[in-house]
Amino acid sequence: MQLDSKIPEGPLAEKWDKCRFSNKLVNPANKRKYEVIIVGTGLAGASAAATLGELGYNVKSFCIQDSPRRAHSIAAQGGINAAKNYQNDGDSIFRLFYDTVKGGDFRAREANVYRLAQVANNIIDQCVAQGVPFAREYGGTLANRSFGGAQVSRTFYARGQTGQQLLLGAYTAMMRQVAAGKVKMYTRREMMDLVVVDGVTKGIICRNLITGEIEKYSAHAVVLATGGYGNVYYLSTNAMASNVTAAWRAYKRGAGFANPCFVQIHPTCIPVHGDFQSKLTLMSESLRNDGRVWVPKNPGDNRKAADIPLEDRDYYLERKYPSFGNLVPRDVASRNAKDACDQGKGVGETKLGVYLDFSDAIKRDGLDVIMRKYGNLFHMYQKITDSDPTKEPMMIYPAIHYTMGGLWVDYNLMTTIPGLYATGECNFSDHGANRLGASALMQGLADGYFVLPYTIGNYLATVPPVATNTNDPAFETVANEVKEQTNKLLKNTKSGKAGQTVDHYHRELGKVMWDNCGMARNKEGLTLAINKIPEIRAEFWENVTVPGSGQELNQSLERAGRVADFLEFGELLARDALAREESCGGHFREESQTEENEAKRDDANFSHAAVWEYKGQGTTPVMHKEPLTFEYVTPSQRSYK
Amino acid sequence: MASKTINIIVKIWRQNGPLAKGAFEEHALKDISTDSSFLEMIDVLNEWLTRKGQEPIAFDHDCREGICGMCGAVVNGTAHGPDKETTLCQLHMRRFKNGDTIIIEPFRSQGFPVVKDLIVDRSALDRIIQAGGYVSVNTGSPQDGNSILIPQHVAEQAMDAAACIGCGACAAACPNGTPMLFLGAKVSQFALLPQGHAEAKKRAIAMVLQMDKDGFGNCGNERECENVCPKGISIRNIARLNREFLKASFSIDY
Numbered sequence: 028m029q030l031d032s033k034i035p036e037g038p039l040a041e042k043w044d045k046c047r048f049s050n051k052l053v054n055p056a057n058k059r060k061y062e063v064i065i066v067g068t069g070l071a072g073a074s075a076a077a078t079l080g081e082l083g084y085n086v087k088s089f090c091i092q093d094s095p096r097r098a099h100s101i102a103a104q105g106g107i108n109a110a111k112n113y114q115n116d117g118d119s120i121f122r123l124f125y126d127t128v129k130g131g132d133f134r135a136r137e138a139n140v141y142r143l144a145q146v147a148n149n150i151i152d153q154c155v156a157q158g159v160p161f162a163r164e165y166g167g168t169l170a171n172r173s174f175g176g177a178q179v180s181r182t183f184y185a186r187g188q189t190g191q192q193l194l195l196g197a198y199t200a201m202m203r204q205v206a207a208g209k210v211k212m213y214t215r216r217e218m219m220d221l222v223v224v225d226g227v228t229k230g231i232i233c234r235n236l237i238t239g240e241i242e243k244y245s246a247h248a249v250v251l252a253t254g255g256y257g258n259v260y261y262l263s264t265n266a267m268a269s270n271v272t273a274a275w276r277a278y279k280r281g282a283g284f285a286n287p288c289f290v291q292i293h294p295t296c297i298p299v300h301g302d303f304q305s306k307l308t309l310m311s312e313s314l315r316n317d318g319r320v321w322v323p324k325n326p327g328d329n330r331k332a333a334d335i336p337l338e339d340r341d342y343y344l345e346r347k348y349p350s351f352g353n354l355v356p357r358d359v360a361s362r363n364a365k366d367a368c369d370q371g372k373g374v375g376e377t378k379l380g381v382y383l384d385f386s387d388a389i390k391r392d393g394l395d396v397i398m399r400k401y402g403n404l405f406h407m408y409q410k411i412t413d414s415d416p417t418k419e420p421m422m423i424y425p426a427i428h429y430t431m432g433g434l435w436v437d438y439n440l441m442t443t444i445p446g447l448y449a450t451g452e453c454n455f456s457d458h459g460a461n462r463l464g465a466s467a468l469m470q471g472l473a474d475g476y477f478v479l480p481y482t483i484g485n486y487l488a489t490v491p492p493v494a495t496n497t498n499d500p501a502f503e504t505v506a507n508e509v510k511e512q513t514n515k516l517l518k519n520t521k522s523g524k525a526g527q528t529v530d531h532y533h534r535e536l537g538k539v540m541w542d543n544c545g546m547a548r549n550k551e552g553l554t555l556a557i558n559k560i561p562e563i564r565a566e567f568w569e570n571v572t573v574p575g576s577g578q579e580l581n582q583s584l585e586r587a588g589r590v591a592d593f594l595e596f597g598e599l600l601a602r603d604a605l606a607r608e609e610s611c612g613g614h615f616r617e618e619s620q621t622e623e624n625e626a627k628r629d630d631a632n633f634s635h636a637a638v639w640e641y642k643g644q645g646t647t648p649v650m651h652k653e654p655l656t657f658e659y660v661t662p663s664q665r666s667y668k
Numbered sequence: 669m670a671s672k673t674i675n676i677i678v679k680i681w682r683q684n685g686p687l688a689k690g691a692f693e694e695h696a697l698k699d700i701s702t703d704s705s706f707l708e709m710i711d712v713l714n715e716w717l718t719r720k721g722q723e724p725i726a727f728d729h730d731c732r733e734g735i736c737g738m739c740g741a742v743v744n745g746t747a748h749g750p751d752k753e754t755t756l757c758q759l760h761m762r763r764f765k766n767g768d769t770i771i772i773e774p775f776r777s778q779g780f781p782v783v784k785d786l787i788v789d790r791s792a793l794d795r796i797i798q799a800g801g802y803v804s805v806n807t808g809s810p811q812d813g814n815s816i817l818i819p820q821h822v823a824e825q826a827m828d829a830a831a832c833i834g835c836g837a838c839a840a841a842c843p844n845g846t847p848m849l850f851l852g853a854k855v856s857q858f859a860l861l862p863q864g865h866a867e868a869k870k871r872a873i874a875m876v877l878q879m880d881k882d883g884f885g886n887c888g889n890e891r892e893c894e895n896v897c898p899k900g901i902s903i904r905n906i907a908r909l910n911r912e913f914l915k916a917s918f919s920i921d922y
Contacts (some may be wrong), residue, residue, distance in 0.1 A: 078807040093728060093792050094789075096834055097736045113814065149809065158803045160826040169819030185827060191735055192830060199802035206798040214791065218849040238781060278765045300703045305711055306732045407734060410751075410758045411705075476865035520721070528718045530711075533839055567726040574723045578785045583718065 028281055028640045032652045033437040034138040039659050046438065047481050051488035057085035060492035062370025063483065064231055064246040066218045066273050066477070068095030071451025072252030072470060073197035074475025075209045080204030082480060084487075087214045087244060088201065089233060091268055096198045097252060099266040100471060103190025104311035104404065106172060106182035107154075107468040109147040114171055118179040121145045125660055126467060130176040130356050131431070131459020132612035132628060133662040134289070134636070136655065138438060139456045146477040147469050151183055153476055161221050163184050173316055174464040176356040176667075182465040187311055187403045193468055197475070200253040216242070217585065218273045219509040221249065221280045221447065224501045228446030232505050234513075241509050242472065243502045243528045245495035246444045247487055250479065251277060252471075255452040256432035257290065259593045259600060260545075261537020263427035264296060264309040270589035271596045274434050274453055274594075282442040283638040283651065285455035286432035287596070288604035291462055291545050291613045292538055293428030294360035297323075297411055298380040307426040308384070308411055310404055312464040315353045316395060317388035320360070322381050324460040326371030332382055332420045343367060351667035358461045358613045358626070359667060360426035365546045366624070368424075384420035388530075403667045426545060429467060431458040431613065435638045435653070438472060439482035446486060450474035455636065513577040520568065524569035525526060529587045534595070537561050540597055543558055548604050549617040557600040558666040578592070599648060604648060610632040621664070673699040674766040681773045686789075688782045692771070702762040706749060707732060707739060709761055710772075723776055725786040734758040734898065737833030740788045740840070747837035747896040749822040755835065755898040765873040774839035779847070779884045790836045792882035793850060797877035800871035803863050822860055831899040838893035838901075844885030849893040851875055852905035859912050866891065869916035873901040876913055 035045040055062065061084050067075045068090040076088045090098060110123040124144040127134060151169070155161065162184050171180040186191040204210040215236040222230045222243075230245035235323040256271035257263035278284045284340070295310045323330070324341045324385045342365055357361075364381045367373065374380045389397050394417060398405070405416045412422070434442050434449035436456055441448050451471040458466065458606040519526050539559050543552035575581040610626035611633070619627045635652040642648055675698045683690030697716075700709050707729050714724035729739040734755040741756055743749035764770065772786065780788040782912040818826075830853070836848035855872055858864025864871070887906050894903040 074807075092730060092736075092738055093790055094737075096794075097730055097738045098737070099731060101737075102731045102733055102735050111813070151806075151813045152810045153807060153815040155816060156803065156805045156863060158858055159824075160823050160830050160857065160861065161813075163818050163820045163823040165820050167819050167823075168814050185830075187829065188735065191833070192827075195830065199797060200805075200807070202794065202798045203802045203804060205794075214794075214795070235902045242712065265738065268733060278731055301701050303701065303704050303708050305708050306703070308733050406753075406919050407758070410734075410754060410760065413760070413762060417749055480807070521740075523721070525719075525721070528715050530715060564821050568895070572718060572721070574718055583724060629728065 028443055028638070028651050029281065030443070030638055030651055031437060032033065032653060034136065034437055035155035035438065039137065039141050042138050050481060050485035051142060053488050056206050057492050059085065059119065060341040061487050062087065062495055063248050063250060064089070064244055065250045065252060067252035067453070068198070068201070069098035069252060069254060070194055070319065070471030071450060071453070073194065073201045073251070074097070074451060074472050075250055075252060075479050076210050077197060077204050078476050078480045079204060080201070080207065080209035083209070086204070086210040087213060087246060088210050088216060089216045091215065091236065092474055093214055094588060095201060095212060095341055096195060098194060100194045100468070101191045102266065103468055104187045104309065105174060105313040106184035106189045106465040106467040107150065107193060108174070108181050109151045109183060109469065110144055110181060113147055113153060113169060116179045118181050119465055122179065123147060123181065124484070126177045127457070127463060128459070128660050129665060130463035132461050132626070132665055133459065133634070133657060134611055134655065135457055137657060137659055142478065143457050143473050145296050146473045149477055150469065152474045154193055154196050157200060159185065159192045159196045172313055173354060175312055175315060175354045175360070175494050184313070186400065187313070193472065195473070196219035217576055218297055219588070221274045221281045222505050222579040223444055223500050224499050226445065228444055228496070230497060230502065231498060232502070232509050234509070237580055239576070239581065241506050243497040245252065245497045247495060248448065248483055249452060250448040251434065251453050252450045252475070253453050255433065256596060257427045257430055259536065259597045260427040260540045260637065261533050262299065262304060262307050264293060264307050267306060269417055272592045274449070275445060275592045276444065277434060277444065279446065281641070281643050282447060283435035283640055284599065285435035285636045285638045286598040286603065287639070288544070288607055288614050289431035289460050289612065290427060291357060291426045291431060292361045292423050294357055294364055295383060296426035297421045298375055298422055298424040299378060304576040307592065308407065309426070309428060310408060310421065310423060310557045311588040312357065314383060314401060314404060317400070318353065318383040318385050319387060320353050320381055320383055320405030322367045322372040322374060325623065333551055339519060341372070344482055348667045355667045356461060358462060361546055366424055380422035380424045382420035383423045385416060386420070389417060398514045407583065431455065431460060431462055435636065439485060440479055443480050443484065448479060448483060450479055468566060478604050512588070513584065515568070515660045516571065516573050516584060516591070519572050520574055526572040529571060529573065529583060529590050532563060532571060533590045536560065536594055538596055539563070540600070544601050544604050547617050547644060550605065553601050553605040557598060557605065560594065560598045560601065567591065567594055602648070603637055603639065605621045606637060607633055672702050673775065674702060674761065674764060676700060676764060676767070677769045679769065679771045682725070682785055685784060689783065699759050699893050703758070703886060705732065705757055706759040707757050708763065724905050726787050727756060732757040736840045737835040740775050740835045742775060742840060743876040744771050745773060747840040748898050753900045769775055775836055775841040775885065777845035779839060779845065779882045779907065780836060792884070793834050793836060793847060794827050795882060796851055796875050796878045800867065800874035803858060804867060816862055818861060826857050826860040829853040829860065829901065829905050832901055833899055836897060837896045839884060841892040841896040842885070843890055843892065846878065846885045846887055847908050848887040848909065849897060849901055849903065852909035853901050855909045855912055856889055856905040859908060868912060869920045873920060874908065879896055881903055
């Protein structure tokens with residue numbers, strides 16, 4: 028596997044300009060002769076579909092839900108970063124770049140992150156032009172708030188529904204292209220596999236989720252904007268249908284998978300309540316602007332929050348990190364919550380929770396002001412927990428939230444398979460080992476509106492503008508493999524064998540992942556996971572019960588296919604975590620910590636992206652390294668003290 | 669968060685396809701945690717059906733945090749169930765009592781054919797947006813965001829309307845089966861914001877025409893939509909839609 032990052036030469040600030048200038052262009056009259064498949068309609072997918080449609084390409088857009096507007100970007104709450112410096116607080120493109128590289132614990136490419144910071148301002152302007160109702164000051168100018176890992180106020184927001192509003196902006200732009208005939212929308216389709224002919228991407232195989240039919244689609248290029256793999260842990264803040272299948276199938280067809288062990292555990296989620304819990308709910312990080320995190324000073328203190336006097340409380344983030352306080356990055360906040368609970372200071376029924384307290388903010392600013400900022404989040408919290416955060420402190424605990432790892436892509440967002448691109452959370456490119464808050468929306472839209480539309484032309488210009496088709500026998504072969512897998516999943520139902528449900532195996536996998544590849548990892552646990560996961564996988568294929576048939580709407584079958592891929596992917600995640608014998612960002616190896624229990628990087632040995640190459644079923648995958656060099660930011664021990 | 673468990677009976681709609689005949693199916697469920705969500709209760713039922721070798725209930729759901737708009741069913745006669753401003757996924761079992769019978773049906777409207785069990789086809793909502801629910805601006809280099817000043821109260825009003833999640837409960841609750849609250853919310857968002865003004869007339873007319881084409885009825889001011897809307901969207905948005913539509917009808921100049 029050749030890893031050529033294709034980073035343009037020259038000074039950091041000129042690289043993107045240089046790339047755009049040296050890229051080949053597709054003649055406007057020829058654009059209509061090219062077809063592009065985009066899988067996924069979240070921020071990265073919908074923005075790319077709209078933009079490529081506007082440019083004149085023919086886009087085929089696929090989503091698993093009933094409407095492209097359901098994609099999980101919609102659930103992002105807090106905001107989107109940009110270096111507008113509207114607050115005059117010293118922000119700049121370089122500072123946004125610096126904060127993002129540092130926040131990612133120096134495990135991202137400088138050139139990619141700088142480009143992200145450069146185009147971020149355009150995103151805000153573009154979204155305003157689309158009619159996204161961002162929060163405004165009284166005078167009518169755009170409002171900002173602060174987010175973790177930054178000391179400037181650069182986050183733009185639309186109440187606690189920023190993801191929804193940005194996604195609806197991209198969705199409506201895409202719907203406009205559907206009406207114009209430039210985007211053809213395929214809803215309730217799940218990509219089951221990728222078709223590669225002579226090493227080049229030719230199309231995809233989908234399952235029509237209504238009829239069960241296996242369908243073939245061809246194009247000159249394929250873009251995967253299929254999100255992250257957090258659901259490998261079973262419980263996460265991801266939507267129920269979020270899955271790794273498209274990315275995993277691409278990996279098995281030859282795309283490198285980078286840094287799968289970089290998983291973000293979000294510090295402010297509602298704690299787990301019971302065995303039948305199906306998902307975890309995030310409470311936006313923006314709450315840490317006004318909420319103060321604390322636990323009882325003494326382990327086993329069972330008094331109600333209100334009865335614990337100030338001297339018996341430990342505001343541990345403010346104590347340990349005086350300059351960033353409650354706004355330390357997510358990985359730091361999560362690990363500290365775990366530490367507090369490990370010391371027996373956890374709160375709530377399960378003792379796996381810490382307080383996030385708004386009483387001081389309400390006293391300072393008044394209930395009205397706090398409700399205007401966080402009303403919908405308080406409302407959601409009360410719905411779920413039956414407790415009013417304006418009267419008693421919220422209880423929060425970390426949960427799997429975002430995955431920084433993903434398909435390896437070069438500077439042009441192309442994977443190691445020519446013609447296959449990956450954008451948004453699906454790729455690995457911009458967040459290193461930890462993503463800062465309000466940067467996911469920024470990256471998804473940067474990739475879709477402002478990066479991919481330029482870089483994909485450079486590839487298409489080298490492909491003859493002749494109509495594509497699905498006649499190549501490879502399409503039939505791959506479709507047959509998909510059908511075979513479906514039959515295999517349904518075999519126990521056909522034979523009447525009583526087995527376990529899909530969710531049973533998913534929960535088992537999730538437990539192994541959370542216990543051994545969660546907030547703290549060590550060699551012993553990871554080795555155990557690598558041995559245990561194949562056992563669960565074998566049992567799954569032996570005993571899983573999937574009712575119904577493959578020729579109809581069958582939600583059990585949909586889930587079974589996704590879990591089957593998670594059962595393979597989880598092992599790769601554990602392998603990557605085992606190989607990375609350092610702590611960085613969201614990846615905390617207990618063997619590698621400072622005296623103060625902070626993550627200790629090992630730049631001499633691990634300043635690289637670990638890229639895994641598939642070598643066939645039952646064969647250990649091979650790891651390649653893309654070295655990371657830092658010319659503009661000197662890697663240092665991250666300090667938020 | 670003191671949890672307890674309840675026993676309930678659910679009568680749930682089963683229907684194999686758009687043209688198949690549907691019927692209620694009754695199941696007794698034991699030891700349902702009151703901390704679990706309504707959809708987690710259906711998960712429990714589905715696990716149990718699967719173990720018995722029966723087909724689980726098909727239902728749409730995704731984010732389970734009340735924002736994607738994918739879930740929805742009529743619970744005891746009310747779209748999204750008894751709690752105000754709450755999607756089905758955010759309804760919790762503590763709202764029910766031990767021994768309750770819960771009747772669960774799909775969203776019903778002329779424009780939402782049943783796909784299977786509780787799943788309905790809401791693609792008409794996408795078609796209504798395609799007719800004009802956007803600002804026609806290509807990706808490129810628009811003016812600086814702060815060059816369009818929008819007073820805070822206007823931005824807030826636009827956001828109130830933009831909060832619509834496109835679940836379709838409004839059409840399911842309406843005696844005329846119309847999603848005019850959905851439509852009114854989108855038209856209002858753009859009618860309130862300066863960015864939407866250039867296409868305001870065209871938009872109002874095109875979106876209403878598409879709604880008619882998809883077989884939905886018209887608003888009769890029953891206000892059932894507002895009552896069930898999980899995002900608290902006000903019927904004033906339908907009034908604004910009507911004003912926009914009327915204004916456009918008299919003065920459209922394309």
